Amino acid sequence: MQVGLSHYLFLSGILFALGLYGVITRRNAILVLMGIELILNAANINFIAFARYGGMQIDGQMMAVFVIILAAAEAAIALAIVLNIYKQFKTVNVDEINKLKE
Amino acid sequence: MNLVDIIFYFFALITLVSAAITVYSRNIIYSAFSLLFTFFGVAGIYVLLNADFIAVAQILIYVGGILMLLVFGVMLTHKVINVEIKTGILNVVPGSIITAIIGGTLCGVFVVTDWFIVEGVPPIxxxxxxxxxxxxxxxxxxxxxxxxxxxxxxxxxxxxxxxxxxxxxxx
The missing domain is CATH 1.10.287 (Helix Hairpins)
Incomplete structure (x- = not known):
């Protein structure tokens, strides 16, 4: 069977599901961030697959560039917040952090 | 089954297997390093889709930037003396159910929908x-x-x- 649009969409769907499972089930905040990165990559695969097969050759790739830019900003801010939480609570497990103030 | 198909399945296998290791591994260092292979696999998929600039940007920014940031985060939030860096899991059953529902719906929509596809591959x-x-x-x-x-x-x-x-x- 010739590899077409649906193969790429299927790949991104499975990648999205794996990332969502990681976000829901992991206790460590950094692993939750890794799940978010997987979800963003799945969305990027969709953008570029539609750019290739849907006739919009370059516009979809521009969206993917902006997604990568925002992912970098998000990772930096989120890790700074995680480090601050670790300084305050001495843990990064998301189920133990349930106070607004120590 | 020509060469492009074989390359696609190769990269898809790398991406999905290492993403599964990232999500299911109990050791946080294993997760971080298998995320590296996930990003490389996704970059290969981008090359197959005529997106060479995005593929290079993916390797530069994700592997060089975001992954290093995550590894630094792991190192700074765990005591170095503490050899055990395993992490627990929670909400396994509801998480599996929600993931199965959403992933199944997505893949079903992808299969059922009649996508608008422009014929004729543009020149590479x-x-x-x-x-x-x-x-x-x-x-x-x-x-x-x-x-x-x-x-x-x-x-x-x-x-x-x-x-x-x-x-x-x-x-």
């Missing part, structure tokens, strides 16, 4: 020039806003993660 050429031109013409405003967002994120991250000297001395 470098996309870097076109992306640069689009940044300076059609996407000029989002480009400038993205630069401001990156600056704000840089300053904000440095401000949030800084060491509070006065508080440490009193404590």
């Amino acid at each position: 050429k470098s996309t870097t020039t076109e992306i640069g031109t689009m940044f300076m013409t059609k996407y000029l405003l989002p480009f400038e806003i993205a630069s401001v967002v990156l600056l704000v994120a840089l300053i904000g991250a440095a401000y949030i993660a800084r060491r509070d000297k006065s508080k440490n001395q009193s404590a």
